Amino acid sequence: SKIVSLGNKADLDETDILEFLAEDENTSVILMYLEDVKRGGEFFRKAKVAVRRKPVIILKSGRSEAGSRAVASHTGALAGSDKAYTTAFEQIGVIRVNRVEELFDLAVAFSKQPLPNGEEVAIVTNAGGAGIVAADACDERKVKLASFKEETVSRLRSSLPQAASIYNPVDVLGDADEKRYRNALEIVLEDQRVGGCLVILTPQAMTNPMEVATAIAQLGKRHSKPILAVFMGGESVLESNRFLSLNGVPCYFFPERAVNALSGMIKYSRIRKRDNEEEYVLFDVDRKKVKDVFEAVRSDGRTVLLTHEAFAVMSAYDIPVPQGGIARSEEEAVDIAEKVGYPVVMKVVSPQILHKTDVGGVLLNLHNSNDVRKGYYSILSNVHRYAPRASIYGIYVQKMIEQGKEFIVGMSRDLTWGPMLAFGLGGVYVNLVEDVSFRIAPIKRSEALQLMEETKAYRLIRGFRGEPSLDLEAILDVILKVSQLSTDFPEISEIDVNPLFAYPKGCVALDVKITIKKEG
Template sequence: MGELSALFAPERIAVVGATEREGSVGRAIMQNLLDAFEGDVVPVNPGKASVFGITAVDGVGEADADVAVVVVPPEIAVDVVREAGEAGIEGVVVITAGFGETGSEGATREAELIEVAEAYDIDLVGPNSLGIMSTPVGMNATFGPENALSGRMSFMSQSGAFITAVLDWANAEGIGFKDVVSLGNKAVLDESDFVREWGDDEDTDVIIGYLEGIDDGQEFIETAREVTQETPIVLVKSGRTDAGAQAASSHTGTIAGSDEAYEAGLEQAGVIRAESVQELFDAARVLENQPLPETDDVAVVTNAGGPGVMSTDAIGDSRLSMASFTDETLDAFSEALPAEGNIYNPVDVVGDADNERFRDAVDVALGDDNVGSVIVLSCPTAVLDYGQLAADTVELQEKHRKPVAACFMGGDRVEPAAEILSDAGIPNYFDPARAVFGLDALSRFRDITEREYESPTTFDVDRERVREILSSVEGRADNRLGVEAMGLLDAYGIPTPDGEIVDSPSEARTVAEGIDGDVVMKIVSPDILHKSDIGGVKVGVADADVEDAYEDLVSRARNYQPDATIIGVQVQEMVDLDSGVETIVGMNRDPQFGPLLLFGLGGIFVETLEDTTFRVAPVSESEAEAMTREIDAAPLLRGARGRDPADVAGVVETIQRLSQLVTDFPSILELDINPLVATPDGVEAVDVRLTVDPDER
């Protein structure tokens, strides 16, 4: 056990608010604990001499307990927790609602609760929690109607109702758990604490969870990266849509971050994200019991052509591949199968296959060195004994030690066979696509365990210059910087075209004459960010026309927005867009994960095509390089259709330098370099805009 052993392996539990009153939470918790808990249960109720025949004490300080479960009105709950802390109780579970989820008064009460827990170093679950369970000690300190079966999965959820539903279903399916935690409002202990605890727990093989939000995304990534080197984590994260995020916020007081941030953060953390409860357990069950595949190549052995094609389609939609058999394997299949069978993948043993033929085919498939895993896919026939097929599958999986997913399709006749498979740790799925998803999760986790996390590169930069530029936003109503922010990029070593911001026509002419060739001129105003929409950009301006262009740009800006602040005009070296690829590198600061980096196809198409990928900063060189490969337009960077390859290394370095900039300066809320033009000769940031938080500056 880890640091939270007092919570999960207590010898004595106090129930504050214990009662025999029908329909009460205090009664339900007492009954659940008395049902199987191996230790002592102490009821705390000053108005009762005893509860369920057990002598009650007046206060939690008299209970001499390891854990206190608090079921009292919110107005006195904080005082009870303080008393528990004074008595040296290390673990407290606050069932009581009426805290941060209820408004300002509740939020104030929750802040007091946190203060007390920190003062006494209490490991506190909740408030607004269903409770916790730990099957090794028979502890069910919840007010749910079901106890958990024993198992090696540990499960956390921000929704107590979700736990009750899952346990009801899991008990029917024979799925067990080691620990179960209803996180509630996560006032003190949150998802990172339990991930860390279960990562250190030899009795937890898989960590699963339902989350509506993550309190500290950076801490979660750091914690989960370490844990997932050995222990898989599978999570359902709700609130993917704007409506879902709003519902999550009203449910538990969570400030839901963007789903792009969660998608990127969970991937960087090594977490497998499930999109549904079905996917959550399809992945968890196979990860709990099956070995990791050496390759992503799957063999399908079936007695039904149609489902075999379905599994082939599902494999094609996944990261897995259909295995190509060796010549020896094909010869073995030819001997084992009738002429009408199919010896190629998917292997069709034909509908009249008996158990011996089916067994021989599965044995041959598992024995092929090209095969990483096998799906045993069958439909019921009069000549096939499902129970025997299950027993054969178990024996062959143990013989070859390769992952196997079963897909025994059918109803009642499947149940005894599914139980045989389940007892041996082989999951059975009705839908072939679910079997593929399970094996895909094994493959993904194998890659996660093989990751080598690099430290981000630290570049030599001019931080003082950035501080000076950011301070220039002082007093602006919108706290924005447009092209005048080019100096930030220059200070962090990101290439920019030659040029200056000027505030007179004559100065514009002087700057233009110092630049080879024609120039680009842009109006500079924090109030006009989409300059091209108002004609605020002129391209290919000759020296002789610069002064007139200056006057025209200022005039257009004044006509468009008379009260706009006009800083001046940027006179800039022209960048050859025809020989390069316009990309965008940007950042938006997520409330949970912090700086969320974006890379994608840029220019005027960024909002139309939305060809982008995301990472949470800071990023390493390999993570930045991966971003350049993940967009649909990646071939353009690498020389598609006869074009010369762009300077991808320059793009990768720019992503890293921007990552360092936004990590160093939390006051930068948003930043877009658009376009960052990548040519065969290098990269240049043509335009930039950013928003600054004046309170952070």
């Protein structure tokens, strides 16, 4: 084992140590306690390489508001949001734990047992209650209990007493001896549906813990599936616990800890199977146009883009927006309306007015040139009345868009990890519903699809209660283009496409907010 304390990281930091341990042939599992990450982007890349070689398990403190304050006080570090850390760790393939005991429980399991060759597990126990506790723990951690093959059930029926439970969990009963344990475990391990096994023992008059431990250790050497033991009973099972540990079988005092360790092994096994060869999708975009928009915004002393500027950025990345333009006279307003086609929407363009409807700065469903002329002066009059000090840059006239299903695609730049993408249900209730999933940009197409699949919004996209399915590929493209925009321009602090109207064919970014840094 190697133990490294980083202190205040004056020279080496967690990224350097991670890279060293990933390449060290004598290290099979990497454990880390972190309060912050100094070089988020580089850590992200190096950790992705590391997890392809060996498990990386991290206990990241500062999850709560009080914990974050303590981290800042302890290290002077401004840590990124905990949501961003969780997102980054998931993407990397790091296993995050919340308690010190979990850190070492997983380390023991990974260092002593092979990875599961499947995601379903079996439980063998001599106490029904302990088996149920283990089954509940599996359900909480989304670990599937194996459904045995008919052959396995038949063999268990022949080998165990009539009162025994031959389904999963397998209850070999309180009077089980070493032979009964051995037979049940052997049968279960030979079932191809079983990826790993949890063996539970509680002290019983007819059960000899050391004999059962010997049988488990012997079977562990003959099979290539992970076996984790739970010997409950304190001092009465200490000797057998030590024996198991010395013979390469992790042994825990309670089922929940063993299930948690097995869950981590299954998760890592899944991570190892990821397609790391998939390429990033790069779209043909107009970066110069975006750069020109940002320079114009800064020269005006602003950091928040106005409607026409945000739409120009979206158009440069081929993200569909409503047709429209900014008018500085009633004649221009009519010309734009005639060009895009009726009905139209009109809204005030002013850096001082964030909530346009509050000052009467929005008019909907205007059907002809007379409506547009009246609307132009109506908006100016309303704004002069309710926001007399606001600078008015013009009136934006846009095609009124048919109602679609509302989604949100966004980006917020985290202090540590950089651009964090968000996708979920959109509209005015986005903060109430909180159906949003996150990824660190840039992302690949498969990651964008997973981002969508994690939300309830995905059910709407696939067609909910007989409604037609929506254009999945069009929404995917918007997510990937926002990802590319976020990485192409590090000066962008936030992007908020809400709502993104989606239809059975195509989608439209109806409202877009973009904030940039004062200097690029």
